[in-house]
Amino acid sequence: MVISFRVNGEEYSMDLPPATRLIDLLRNNLGLTGTKEGCGEGECGTCTVIMDNVAVNSCLVPVSQIRGKEIMTVEGLEKNGELDALQDSFIRNGAVQCGFCTPGMLMATKALLMENPHPDEDEIRVAISGNLCRCTGYSSIINAVKDVAK
């Protein structure tokens, strides 16, 4: 199936098996390996990307459903070599330890900030409730988001 879509602002039109998972398209076809696969079942959130302004688990999206859609991955946060304020805040607040959950956490919280630029702690916690982290205990991540939510 020929599918047209946008990733990080760039247009693509590709002939793909329509049930291909979005995560495989991003990582294997487009070489965007920032998005991670932790479970393949929508439970860990490491595959989170933003599709048409909302956070989704890319391991569960068949590419037939990305027709005409706009996808943002972690690679799309950086603009002209400059990190997004959210990325800066993660670094400053020690919210990156092993870094595996980080792309998913960034995209989940970026999606939150796109809809609500001043979330409170409860809203931040809900936004990351679908993202697991084994290293930080979550508080540094929450602080990093609070820092840019002011």
Added chain:
Amino acid sequence: MDNIQVMTPESLPELVEALKRSTFSTRPVAGGTDLMISLRRGKMGCDTLIDLSGVREMNFIKAEEGFISIGAGTTFTDIVKSEILHRSAISLTVASGSIGSPQIRNRATIGGNIANASPAADSIPPLLMLEAEAVIINSKGEYKTVPLEDLLVDYEKTSLNHDEVIVSIRFPEPGAGYRNAFSKIGSRKTVTIAKLSLAVGGYCSFEENRLSRVRVALGSVGKSARRFRSVETFLEGRDLSSETADLLSETLSLEVESAISGRSSMPYKREAVKALAYEVIERLIGS
């Protein structure tokens, strides 16, 4: 997954055409949050998908002609945000908000939750409590309406034929004095399958404090969520009070014990349901 074909209807008439071409190895897909996992396991015997996400007529929430109607393709994120549902069916709002994570709720649909027919499906106890019906379309373009209770026939099984798709779900719009509440228990606070869930709704005026037309549904006890009519009869005419909460917790415990008597989870669930009873009565009192 590479050999699976996908049909992409963009309207109800196109969906009917797609259904005409469906076989026993065709499956409808909406958000895909359950189906994509099953498909990958390779055990579905599926070679074709009908992608429902483009059928615009299946995405809505409206109140009309005495019913509240929700398109089967409506995501749980939209259901949680709905003012209409927040006002009239808060138990459905709360249940929907307890499903998965934001990422899941941004994709998962109410039609999919029903059609997947897990006994732990969170939207089902509130919908049963609301006496919901599913509006179904087939490959001939004919519609039929089936009470949700009758649609759920067995563990992970509905009465839908391979050429039928749920188009919407609707329930009578509750009137003044209607109260409802939902509570769920799982291993975690979020991204958790319900180990047990309870939805209770009924009419109860502030002045009289007497429950009438009570409906009670439990999830994760048995093959599908279901109504417990004996508990409804038990609550009929009672007041919303801590005494009723005490009695309800005992009654539900006995019901759970007999409903799943052979299951290893029974000793846990017959105790856990008591907490749900207290929580639900407290929420009904507060609403």
